[in-house]
Each structure stands twice: as structure tokens, then as C-alpha cells.
Amino acid sequence: MTTASGADTNGWPADRSTSAERVAALLLAFGKGGAGSYHGVSDLARAVGRERSQVSRMLHALERGGLVEQDPVSRRYRLGWSLLVLASGAGDAALLRAARPVLRKVGARTGEVALLSVQRGNRSLTVLREESAQSLRAGGWVGRSSPMHCTASGRALLFDSDDELVEALTADDLLAPSHGLAVPRNLDELLARLRIERERGYAVASEEVEIGLTSVAVPVRNPAGDLVAVVNISGPTSRLITRIDEVARRLRAAATALETALANPPRPPLSPPGSELTR
Structure with missing residues (x-):
């Protein structure tokens, strides 16, 4: 198709x-x-x-x-x-290793699907997914790439991009017809939405990429302050639309926990005394 x-x-x-x-x-x-x-x-x-x-x-x-x-x-x-x-050797192994328990925890607390996404070219790429016992199979799957202008993960990945870069990354997708009524229709609409989402610290996409689906995403930064990924909660609009603030608050806490883990990686275990003599 x-x-x-x-x-x-x-x-x-x-x-x-x-x-x-x-x-x-x-x-x-x-x-x-x-x-x-x-x-x-x-x-x-x-x-x-x-x-x-x-x-x-x-x-x-x-x-x-x-x-x-x-x-x-x-x-x-x-x-x-x-x-x-x-x-197992692909991508940022430290990011994936640190993100898994964080996603599992925020997914359990929200009862929805928790995702980790990164930027690949002009797409948001899902690289990790954790489901709670209560969550339905809603939202992206690992390996799925999505446009950046009409997804919560994609727009959150654009938070540090200037207007010219936003235009370059989304121009082709903005020209393509879309069935979602809430999708930004042109660059001006997209930039206006990004200004609001940057100010409040999270992106929301409801009924944009998929009817009946709502997602919330928060950026994750490395110790140097670079935006390296986003954490994202996706679920049925009927369950999420009245819980946006709560979900965003939990995602911000999850992003902070992940950033702390990235800044403080686990130390390798110490070798037992005298073990170097047996090598």
C-alpha cells in the first residue's frame, strides 16, 4: 500500500x-x-x-x-x-538499558503503553516498548517510524530545532494529505503548536496519526543537555484525554529518572583481589 x-x-x-x-x-x-x-x-x-x-x-x-x-x-x-x-550491539546501548526499567515503571503507573523514541532522519523511530498488565495494544511498535509533525514523539523530538530545521524535516509530510482533523495543516500551524508544547514541556497528539489514539511525549536529554530521545505514553483517547496533565507529570518524572541514570552509569564490577595474576 x-x-x-x-x-x-x-x-x-x-x-x-x-x-x-x-x-x-x-x-x-x-x-x-x-x-x-x-x-x-x-x-x-x-x-x-x-x-x-x-x-x-x-x-x-x-x-x-x-x-x-x-x-x-x-x-x-x-x-x-x-x-x-x-x-544487541545497535544504537545507544546505555540509553536502552537505562530506559527499560523507567518505561516499565511509568507504564505500570499509568496503565498504558510506554515507549522510547529517537530521531532517525525526518522520522520518529520507536526503539523500546513496555506494556502494563492493564494496557491495550495501542500505540507504536518497536521499529516503527512515524512523521514528526503529527505525532507526540515527533514533535517532542523537534523541541530544540529552529524554524528552518523544522521546515526541512517536515516539508514533505505537511504536503501529504492526512485524514486526522487535528493534524497541523501547514508550517505556521506546526510552529505555533510547537511553541505551546515547548513552553509546557510536553507534546500531545490526539486523533492525529490514528483515530482513537492519544499520545503524550516528553524529551530526554543527555548529561551535555542534548535532546537524545523522548519517553511517550500512548493509549485509547477515551482513557487518556481526561488524564493528560497526570500522564505528562509522570512522564516528566520518568524523563528525569532516565536522565539521572544516563548521568550516573553503573560502574563495572571490581575484579577480585589477585585475579589479575590468573590471567
Whole structure:
């Protein structure tokens, strides 16, 4: 399936994508449903907007390379151990390690899905997700990238950007038609909304990227003060719309806890006395 901008639903060029881009889009589609989830060929084909036979051939090739594995009974696929080992060394390991308990805690306290997102080019990329026992499966999945102008995580990632950079990062998406009534329609609307959200310290996107979904996001900074990520709560609008202030307050506390953890990384364990003699 393609968008009006000529890209497929995963953000890849629809008609001129390379083989590597198609494989990357297929691997990213495994992020929907959570870690270790199995996916059928038809489901994956729909997710990437490709023919089932084409996706099946790609999966067989990825299985031979150890990047995916197939359940012999259900014939469904999940990511393979080789890919998971590679992924363990990707991105900012310290950020992910520090964020997981923080997301778990804020998700439990709000009863909603908690996410960590970073900027990748002109997109907000979800890199970590934690669900509470009460949360519905709402909001982004790991590996999903979203436009920056109409998502809470995307706009929070723009808090430190000047007007020219905001325009450069969102120009193409602002030109694309959108079904969400609350989506900023032009650069002036986006900049006005960003000024309000910067002042209050959090971004809110309600019924923008998905009908029935509301998200709140707060920036996270490293010890140098650079904006490196955002923490985000997503859930059904019916549950979140009357709790925006409470959720934002908990997210600010979560962001502060994460920033403290980044500024004070755990020290490596000390070697036992005399252990250097045995090396």
C-alpha cells in the first residue's frame, strides 16, 4: 500500500525501492506484536504492501541466513537469534538499558503503553516498548517510524530545532494529505503548536496519526543537555484525554529518572583481589 507521497506504509519508496530497502522493510514489520512474536506470510505481505509470493521468497532467503526462523508446525516466522545478537550491539546501548526499567515503571503507573523514541532522519523511530498488565495494544511498535509533525514523539523530538530545521524535516509530510482533523495543516500551524508544547514541556497528539489514539511525549536529554530521545505514553483517547496533565507529570518524572541514570552509569564490577595474576 502506498501513500500520496509515493512511499509505502513503512516509509520506503514504493516504485523505486532497492532490494535492501525491501528486505529492511520486511524485517521492521516483525516489530509489530512484540519481541518473539510469530507472523504469517500473508500478514507480513500486507504489512509491507508486497505480493505474498515475493515476501515468501525473501523470508526463505532470510531464513537461510539465520535472520528469521520458521515454526515447523504453524509455518509462521519470527526474528532469528542471529539478528537479535546483531541488534544487541545497535544504537545507544546505555540509553536502552537505562530506559527499560523507567518505561516499565511509568507504564505500570499509568496503565498504558510506554515507549522510547529517537530521531532517525525526518522520522520518529520507536526503539523500546513496555506494556502494563492493564494496557491495550495501542500505540507504536518497536521499529516503527512515524512523521514528526503529527505525532507526540515527533514533535517532542523537534523541541530544540529552529524554524528552518523544522521546515526541512517536515516539508514533505505537511504536503501529504492526512485524514486526522487535528493534524497541523501547514508550517505556521506546526510552529505555533510547537511553541505551546515547548513552553509546557510536553507534546500531545490526539486523533492525529490514528483515530482513537492519544499520545503524550516528553524529551530526554543527555548529561551535555542534548535532546537524545523522548519517553511517550500512548493509549485509547477515551482513557487518556481526561488524564493528560497526570500522564505528562509522570512522564516528566520518568524523563528525569532516565536522565539521572544516563548521568550516573553503573560502574563495572571490581575484579577480585589477585585475579589479575590468573590471567
